Amino acid sequence: MTPPLLPALPPLLDLAGTAVFALTGALIAARLRQTFVTLCFFALVTGVGGGSVRDVLIGVPAFWLRDPWVAPVILATALVVWFTPHRIWDNRLLEWADAAGLAAFAVLGTAKALAFGVAPVPAVILGVLTGCAGGIIRDVVAGVPSIMMRPDLYVTAAALSATLTAIFVYLGMGDWWSWAIAACAGFALRGAALIWHLTLPAYSRDT
Amino acid sequence: MTPPLLPALPPLLDLAGTAVFALTGALIAARLRQTFVTLCFFALVTGVGGGSVRDVLIGVPAFWLRDPWVAPVILATALVVWFTPHRIWDNRLLEWADAAGLAAFAVLGTAKALAFGVAPVPAVILGVLTGCAGGIIRDVVAGVPSIMMRPDLYVTAAALSATLTAIFVYLGMGDWWSWAIAACAGFALRGAALIWHLTLPAYSRDT
Amino acid sequence: MTPPLLPALPPLLDLAGTAVFALTGALIAARLRQTFVTLCFFALVTGVGGGSVRDVLIGVPAFWLRDPWVAPVILATALVVWFTPHRIWDNRLLEWADAAGLAAFAVLGTAKALAFGVAPVPAVILGVLTGCAGGIIRDVVAGVPSIMMRPDLYVTAAALSATLTAIFVYLGMGDWWSWAIAACAGFALRGAALIWHLTLPAYSRDT
Numbered sequence: 001m002t003p004p005l006l007p008a009l010p011p012l013l014d015l016a017g018t019a020v021f022a023l024t025g026a027l028i029a030a031r032l033r034q035t036f037v038t039l040c041f042f043a044l045v046t047g048v049g050g051g052s053v054r055d056v057l058i059g060v061p062a063f064w065l066r067d068p069w070v071a072p073v074i075l076a077t078a079l080v081v082w083f084t085p086h087r088i089w090d091n092r093l094l095e096w097a098d099a100a101g102l103a104a105f106a107v108l109g110t111a112k113a114l115a116f117g118v119a120p121v122p123a124v125i126l127g128v129l130t131g132c133a134g135g136i137i138r139d140v141v142a143g144v145p146s147i148m149m150r151p152d153l154y155v156t157a158a159a160l161s162a163t164l165t166a167i168f169v170y171l172g173m174g175d176w177w178s179w180a181i182a183a184c185a186g187f188a189l190r191g192a193a194l195i196w197h198l199t200l201p202a203y204s205r206d207t
Numbered sequence: 208m209t210p211p212l213l214p215a216l217p218p219l220l221d222l223a224g225t226a227v228f229a230l231t232g233a234l235i236a237a238r239l240r241q242t243f244v245t246l247c248f249f250a251l252v253t254g255v256g257g258g259s260v261r262d263v264l265i266g267v268p269a270f271w272l273r274d275p276w277v278a279p280v281i282l283a284t285a286l287v288v289w290f291t292p293h294r295i296w297d298n299r300l301l302e303w304a305d306a307a308g309l310a311a312f313a314v315l316g317t318a319k320a321l322a323f324g325v326a327p328v329p330a331v332i333l334g335v336l337t338g339c340a341g342g343i344i345r346d347v348v349a350g351v352p353s354i355m356m357r358p359d360l361y362v363t364a365a366a367l368s369a370t371l372t373a374i375f376v377y378l379g380m381g382d383w384w385s386w387a388i389a390a391c392a393g394f395a396l397r398g399a400a401l402i403w404h405l406t407l408p409a410y411s412r413d414t
Numbered sequence: 415m416t417p418p419l420l421p422a423l424p425p426l427l428d429l430a431g432t433a434v435f436a437l438t439g440a441l442i443a444a445r446l447r448q449t450f451v452t453l454c455f456f457a458l459v460t461g462v463g464g465g466s467v468r469d470v471l472i473g474v475p476a477f478w479l480r481d482p483w484v485a486p487v488i489l490a491t492a493l494v495v496w497f498t499p500h501r502i503w504d505n506r507l508l509e510w511a512d513a514a515g516l517a518a519f520a521v522l523g524t525a526k527a528l529a530f531g532v533a534p535v536p537a538v539i540l541g542v543l544t545g546c547a548g549g550i551i552r553d554v555v556a557g558v559p560s561i562m563m564r565p566d567l568y569v570t571a572a573a574l575s576a577t578l579t580a581i582f583v584y585l586g587m588g589d590w591w592s593w594a595i596a597a598c599a600g601f602a603l604r605g606a607a608l609i610w611h612l613t614l615p616a617y618s619r620d621t
Binding site for chain 3: 263264265266320324325326328329332333343347352353355356358362363366406407408409410411412
Binding site: 056065 | 471472540554559562565570615618
């Protein structure tokens with residue numbers, strides 16, 4: 001593998017995305033009346049799951065093994081959820097934060113894959129996985145219907161951000177601004193889906 | 208790791224196996240009335256899941272990150288399923304195609320593992336995983352009973368092909384013909400199970 | 415990655431842990447009335463699942479690909495379960511053996527992660543995953559409620575062993591005796607939970 005061309009997403013944004021996903025994981029465990037240890041576990045797999053899947057498929061060590069901030073952020077998130085009534089999180093704010101994390105991770109995942117020499121289409125797929133795989137693992141282990149099974153424009157928003165990122169890099173525009181645009185586009189699409197309840201059509205060819 | 212001794216299975220056969228498994232993934236999503244994006248996701252995890260599990264366990268990048276054909280084949284398969292009534296796939300043809308993919312992947316997975324210096328018994332296990340893991344991930348994410356839980360001669364057919372491949376390589380016969388024989392043997396066993404409804408006995412020691 | 419500083423846990427203890435976890439996997443398959451091939455599969459994923467997750471996250475080949483003993487031990491365990499009535503295993507002995515495996519794997523996983531240069535907190539997390547991930551994969555594929563969802567002091571015991579291991583290494587005491595102490599502490603906590611039915615409090619902030 002080529003040496004990593006460090007993705008230029010501001011580290012704070014990256015950590016914020018991890019925290020948001022960790023929050024959704026800890027909350028699902030809280031709603032299922034689990035213990036603090038289980039809250040930590042779900043915060044972990046949801047927060048770092050997508051990036052870990054990306055990294056093991058690329059063939060590099062998982063990003064959170066050497067980052068001194070990721071694990072403390074996960075733990076702090078689980079503590080916050082443990083000491084607050086879960087109803088205060090039951091609002092649109094969480095969905096909007098999740099949308100921001102989804103878009104940021106899709107861009108970051110695609111950029112990291114391209115930096116390691118992955119071909120464009122697989123890089124877009126890895127970007128989508130970075131945004132979505134944490135939630136899928138969370139749902140599978142919790143035994144609840146997977147986010148993949150909902151008709152929301154969710155994965156599609158991640159795909160938009162990832163595709164734009166790959167196009168910008170291909171056009172030689174792989175700088176911070178182009179990635180901000182790619183992230184905003186996915187965030188806007190997910191936001192539109194949240195406001196107007198946009199869904200994709202379901203398969204219905206039965207005849 | 209030693210440099211890869213490229214498996215000699217014809218790339219077209221390899222791609223055909225990916226397409227067949229992607230087809231079974233897209234069809235399960237169609238039967239669950241999912242969206243096109245979800246069809247693509249299931250085509251992806253079923254088509255490349257087995258080979259990805261093999262590659263990350265060996266410690267190399269997933270094969271589809273550098274192959275320019277795998278991702279387009281997955282997408283094309285999802286498109287075909289999306290635009291056709293799923294009943295036309297509801298037949299024996301699909302099961303026979305799946306049997307061919309299973310046998311081909313078991314041989315390919317074992318050969319790749321051996322080429323990377325994996326010991327014979329673990330290489331056979333990796334070959335079986337290459338054939339079966341995609342279907343297992345598909346079933347777990349879809350929330351349907353896993354293929355592992357059926358008494359069919361399914362995993363056993365993959366084990367036959369993988370074991371023969373390892374034996375042939377051990378005997379210094381690791382060429383294209385020996386692998387074709389190994390694949391045909393597994394395919395024939397799976398075919399016999401389909402025709403005569405062969406099953407393995409279930410555990411029944413209760414006393 | 416730095417070259418591996420081989421963990422000093424006696425290989426026999428390591429194999430014994432693998433066998434115990436493989437046993438719990440094969441038994442769940444037997445209770446679900448599965449075939450011998452499925453027993454082998456569950457013995458495999460439960461016995462080597464935790465260590466495999468650890469290794470792919472670190473970015474090294476899975477440990478059982480080069481170990482000549484792991485695969486035969488898995489197979490032998492499946493054979494033993496297949497030929498015995500499962501009721502003879504239905505006792506406290508199995509839970510105590512599982513507790514020993516859990517503690518040993520948590521120590522071994524943490525030590526291996528530290529030896530590869532992983533930071534202390536992520537190393538503790540990898541140790542916990544080494545002890546628990548095999549059981550989680552087993553439960554998810556079998557479709558039974560996950561071990562994560564029970565209020566037992568189970569993950570907590572693994573966390574105790576892993577944390578002590580990291581502290582001992584940090585203090586420059588990373589020798590065989592310190593690891594034995596770390597393993598015994600986790601084993602004792604799990605044992606206390608088994609004897610006195612200790613559980614963690616569940617989340618209950620509803621107001």
